[in-house]
Amino acid sequence: MSSPALSVAEYLKLINDTLRLIPSDQVVIEGEVSDFRVAQGKWVSFDLKDEQAQAVLKCFMTTWQLKTAIEDGMRVQVKGHPNVYERFGTFKLNVETLEPVGEGALRRAYELLKRKLETEGLFDVSRKRELPRFPQRIGLITSRDAAAYGDFLRILNNRWGGVKILHAHVHVQGREAVGEIVGAFEYFNRLDDRPDVLVLTRGGGGLEDLHAFNDEQVARAIYASKIPVVVAVGHERDESLADFVADVRASTPSNAAERIVPSRSDVSYELETLTGHMESRLSHTIQDRAFVLERVTNLIGFILERQKERLSRAKEGLLLLVNSWLPRLREGLESSTRVLRQVDPKRVLARGYSLVTVGGRVVRDASTLEVGGEITVQFAAGCADARVSRVNNKGQQKLVQFVGRGRRMTIL
Amino acid sequence: MTTKKKTTNFTESFQELEEITRWFDSQEQLDLDVGLKKFERGLELAQELKKKLAEVENKVEEIKQKFSE
Numbered sequence: 330m331s332s333p334a335l336s337v338a339e340y341l342k343l344i345n346d347t348l349r350l351i352p353s354d355q356v357v358i359e360g361e362v363s364d365f366r367v368a369q370g371k372w373v374s375f376d377l378k379d380e381q382a383q384a385v386l387k388c389f390m391t392t393w394q395l396k397t398a399i400e401d402g403m404r405v406q407v408k409g410h411p412n413v414y415e416r417f418g419t420f421k422l423n424v425e426t427l428e429p430v431g432e433g434a435l436r437r438a439y440e441l442l443k444r445k446l447e448t449e450g451l452f453d454v455s456r457k458r459e460l461p462r463f464p465q466r467i468g469l470i471t472s473r474d475a476a477a478y479g480d481f482l483r484i485l486n487n488r489w490g491g492v493k494i495l496h497a498h499v500h501v502q503g504r505e506a507v508g509e510i511v512g513a514f515e516y517f518n519r520l521d522d523r524p525d526v527l528v529l530t531r532g533g534g535g536l537e538d539l540h541a542f543n544d545e546q547v548a549r550a551i552y553a554s555k556i557p558v559v560v561a562v563g564h565e566r567d568e569s570l571a572d573f574v575a576d577v578r579a580s581t582p583s584n585a586a587e588r589i590v591p592s593r594s595d596v597s598y599e600l601e602t603l604t605g606h607m608e609s610r611l612s613h614t615i616q617d618r619a620f621v622l623e624r625v626t627n628l629i630g631f632i633l634e635r636q637k638e639r640l641s642r643a644k645e646g647l648l649l650l651v652n653s654w655l656p657r658l659r660e661g662l663e664s665s666t667r668v669l670r671q672v673d674p675k676r677v678l679a680r681g682y683s684l685v686t687v688g689g690r691v692v693r694d695a696s697t698l699e700v701g702g703e704i705t706v707q708f709a710a711g712c713a714d715a716r717v718s719r720v721n722n723k724g725q726q727k728l729v730q731f732v733g734r735g736r737r738m739t740i741l
Numbered sequence: 742m743t744t745k746k747k748t749t750n751f752t753e754s755f756q757e758l759e760e761i762t763r764w765f766d767s768q769e770q771l772d773l774d775v776g777l778k779k780f781e782r783g784l785e786l787a788q789e790l791k792k793k794l795a796e797v798e799n800k801v802e803e804i805k806q807k808f809s810e
Contacts, residue, residue: 490798607761611771611776
């Protein structure tokens with residue numbers, strides 16, 4: 330007699346328990362992707378097929394588990410746990426890791442992810458931030474064993490001093506790389522005293538080596554960083570998705586140092602230029618002032634000269650004027666002199682008349698004389714004092730006797 | 742912390758110097774008194790900045806923490 334029948338659920342559980350016995354961690358399945366779909370932005374489903382033999386493995390995973398972009402026709406290697414879904418009775422592989430295989434698939438995955446991030450705006454030039462001109466703290470994310478580490482520090486030291494470098498040692502390739510790099514970005518962004526700039530750098534390498542720098546999580550960590558990020562991978566020609574997201578893309582680790590700090594000689598030159606410029610502006614101003622001053626001085630001299638000229642012209646005019654009325658003045662004066670001369674009493678005396686004065690006053694009326702009084706008689710030449718001896722009445726003569734000589738004379 | 746202060750001063754001093762230089766350019770008619778004062782300040786700043794250029798040391802500090810998601 331057979332054992333009691335199992336329910337469907339019990340049977341599927343038995344199968345699933347049996348499937349769990351497969352050491353899935355160690356089993357890698359390789360195949361070609363087909364019928365790749367994403368539902369509701371969360372659920373990823375595709376078929377994994379062999380190219381030759383007709384074999385199909387239905388695969389299922391979430392978008393968070395899918396770290397790389399895939400498309401139909403791409404060769405991939407997957408690891409996962411097989412499982413039968415009770416509700417639909419379908420057998421599927423729950424994929425945990427998926428990696429493209431071969432350079433072609435990697436290249437394709439890279440292109441797909443690049444297009445996706447570009448569409449989302451992670452590479453937008455408009456969101457690129459400027460680096461501080463004189464950073465004082467730099468967060469350096471790289472392996473201490475990488476040549477990039479030494480190159481970066483050497484160039485930094487050559488160019489500039491007084492900077493503190495906070496070094497986050499991470500693997501730049503291998504399995505741990507992505508997690509460590511993302512962790513370093515989170516660490517720096519969580520700091521209270523954040524660095525001024527972050528540098529993610531490593532030397533060059535193939536697409537396989539650079540996988541961490543082409544990883545979507547790393548790209549998003551750079552995008553999310555509140556601190557400006559410089560990415561420098563390998564040599565000139567190498568490009569990575571991290572490069573495109575970075576605020577500044579440096580071509581090499583050395584170039585990253587050049588982009589982050591100025592060189593002493595440049596700054597020194599700039600200082601010279603700045604002070605030189607100030608000086609020349611200032612001395613120009615002083616020269617301008619001196620020029621203005623000179624002009625003003627000249628102008629004042631000119632004005633003074635003109636005033637002087639005016640003065641001398643006025644003087645000349647005045648002199649001319651004086652010369653024109655001076656002869657007339659002189660003539661007038663002369664005629665007045667003539668008149669005066671004619672009425673001069675001395676001229677009358679010269680004609681034989683005499684002048685009688687008493688006490689300096691001219692006597693005009695004989696009746697005013699007193700007998701015995703002294704009078705002075707003025708002649709044309711000399712004078713004599715006399716005494717009145719007799720006064721005739723009106724119209725009559727008065728006799729005067731000269732004092733001293735006793736002679737008499739009659740005054741008419 | 743001291744490093745930070747110093748470098749902040751470098752940025753600030755440099756900006757101040759640039760501002761002074763811009764002032765010289767922005768004036769149609771320079772006020773000589775103000776100009777001389779600014780010039781003196783500019784020279785002082787340039788002197789300070791040059792001194793800092795002589796600083797050669799960069800310090801590297803290893804972060805102890807392990808990084809992983």
